[in-house]
Amino acid sequence: MGQYLMYLLVRGVEAVLSVLPLTFCARLGQFLGGLAHAFFGGPRRLALRNLEIAFGREKDLDWRKAAARKHFRSLGANFLCSLKFQVMSEAEIVKRVTIEGTEHAQAVAASGKPLLYAICHLGCWELLTNIPSLFCYGRKPATIYQPLSNPYLESHLRRRREKLGYVLFSRNDGFGAPIKHLREGSSAIGVLVDQHAGDKGIWCPFFDRLASTSSLAA
Structure with a gap:
């Protein structure tokens, strides 16, 4: 309840x-x-x-x-x-957004390779699921995320994130499906590199502490 x-x-x-x-x-x-x-x-x-x-x-x-x-x-x-x-709407949001360095992603897209974005939980990162037209260049967008424990909010959030064609991969399911998505070529995926990856990640020094990060970007 x-x-x-x-x-x-x-x-x-x-x-x-x-x-x-x-x-x-x-x-x-x-x-x-x-x-x-x-x-x-x-x-x-x-x-x-x-x-x-x-x-x-x-x-x-x-x-x-x-x-x-x-x-x-x-x-x-x-x-x-x-x-x-x-x-x-995406058009309303795009009017508020400025993106720098897009030439690097455009070069990758033009080469036919998949796009992989390393994303941090800094700023309003949820914005990215609402403006795929600015950085996916016609590729199928996807991201790895942490499901919510509230099933009603989880279902609602998935609908919101999927409304513009995003494919969502739960980090609890491992990297098999995201890697398959990348190998399709015409794809783009965002990896939250500062999301705790547990025993499935690589333990790296971070501010004098060990932190487990996803190995998918590497």
């Missing part, structure tokens, strides 16, 4: 955002992210701990606290904008 109520809540938020300008959604998200930073001590302490691991030797505590606040505001904006994108 709780999972279905969460699904209804998300659909309700999408309905409200559908009538609001994108810029307003971003500003509202920043405000809500700031509130989350102020009132949710656990996530705030986790963010500060991670910033200490990454920058503790070169940045002081005041800088790390300011970075954490900015991070929460950015997360809030990205989250609401990601929901807003789902109720916008």
Whole structure:
């Protein structure tokens, strides 16, 4: 019951955002992210701990606290904008997007090879499933993702991501199907290289810690 109520809540938020300008959604998200930073001590302490691991030797505590606040505001904006994108047309979103370095991908596409994009969970990465026309060059788009535990939201999210022809591969199923997709030639696939890959990935040093990353890009 709780999972279905969460699904209804998300659909309700999408309905409200559908009538609001994108810029307003971003500003509202920043405000809500700031509130989350102020009132949710656990996530705030986790963010500060991670910033200490990454920058503790070169940045002081005041800088790390300011970075954490900015991070929460950015997360809030990205989250609401990601929901807003789902109720916008691709043409509307494309008007807001500028892509640099496309000549490299175009050269690969022109050679007949498949396109493989190494993507990080930075910024509003959910945007990519809504603008395949800008970087797939007629190729069949796909991505590897982590399924949600809520079955209602998982089904809803899949429908949203597949609306423009995306093929979705669960990371829980391994790399066999994504590799087959790549070998078809006329394909493009995004790999979230900073997504924890567990025992199926390669353990690499990252900010003085070991992190398991996908080997598919390599």
